[in-house]
Amino acid sequence: MRVVAGERKGMPLKAIAGNTTRPTTDKVKESIFNIIGPFFDGGIALDLFAGSGGLGIEALSRGAEQAVFIEKDVKAFQVLQENIKKCRYEDYAELFRIDAKRAVKALLKRDLSFKLVFLDPPYHHKEYYDLVQVLVDNEKVQRDGIILCEHAKEVALPHSFGAFILQRQEIYGGTIISVYRCAGEEGE
Template sequence: MGRRNAPRRNIPTTEKTSQLRIIGGEWRGRRVSFTPVPGLRPTPDRVRETLFNWLQPYIAGAHCLDLFSGSGALGLEALSRGAETVTFIDQEPSVVRQLRNNLQLLKCNKAEVVQDSVLNWLENRCAGQEQQYDIIFMDPPFHKDLAAPCCELLERQGLLAAEAVIYVETESELRDSIAPAHWHPHRQKEAGQVRYQLFIREDQS
């Protein structure tokens, strides 16, 4: 007898994943998986290459914070190139799960992955009692007006080293200032719908 009308069974499925390639440093050429949730935009290889050329004087030994981590491309690249630590923050459970898997795969014990909304995590820091970060990666969802509040909270909560370097990706049409006055624009590029900006914080002490 044919099986044309046989009832379909519910077969468990695993989460779909995509892959990205680490392009420099200790793990150069390694491929890791990420969960392609809606709105996630891994920073393209050519942009990462440009960014880490900009960051070359700062990356060795740096304590990094990767906000809206998504694929983890920037934080993983930083670890591969000699960063001392990276703290990843993302609210999506499947993203967090995959980031932890990738760190285990890479046998990396220099990173922490936190599941939380970025604004909530920032707002709950205790000013003056937190790790200060040398490099910040920030790639918020577009059209949500998150970049400027995050920049303000990084300052208010005392999370930035004296001369921290802050990298921000935003939609290219966003023309409003997102950074405090003492964050000096160091590099900027646009590619399609994305603007890439690198700021260097002026020591206020």
């Protein structure tokens, strides 16, 4: 695993040992960022179920000004911390070792909104995708923002989360990447 593009291009990232997480491969990560926009001009990214932090770190490397990482697994969180430090993003990253549901509840109390939301929960827990609706209902995703969900083929996500409509889906083996944007906010 490595940072694919931007200011930390080529920086190797540590992977999590074992099979408790599914890191997004470099090929899929590159594809994701080609879909949602190769580079960003600021904004805050939210990486729920961050694992080793590959998606949030990639967003920072490509121009996001800040990223919030949520990961409850102890081993994954340690690797996430190491990767943030290795990439020298300590001043641009907030890391929380907490369950995603509790994290979202806490984020609702904060005065911030996200330009990018990455959601890659354990595939067998469809209820975690409901967190997207909570963020949208509470105006925590900017209208020009992007929501990206990584999920198994067997998981059918809704056509929309409020004003955020499914714009595109890409299939990579048994994984689907679903991209949501506000209608008329495609920015392409």
